[in-house]
Amino acid sequence: MANPFRSARLFFTELVAELQKASWPTKGELKDSTIVVIVACLLLGLFTSISDFSLYNFVDAVTAFVTR
Secondary structure (H helix, E strand, O other): OOOHHHHHHHHHHHHHHHHHHOOOOOHHHHHHHHHHHHHHHHHHHHHHHHHHHHHHHHHHHHHHHHOO
């Protein structure tokens, strides 16, 4: 049976090597990307809220018309 400590050490050694190969964003790129994500989330939330409100009122109006 393989030594679990050797396997864990090998895993973490390879993990560190792969993380060093990655290209990490600069502080400016990270800030810009964060702003884009926040704005996109706000726009999507606004669109979802407006769509939900509109569909709710439409269904409410149709059901009120049908039940008269």
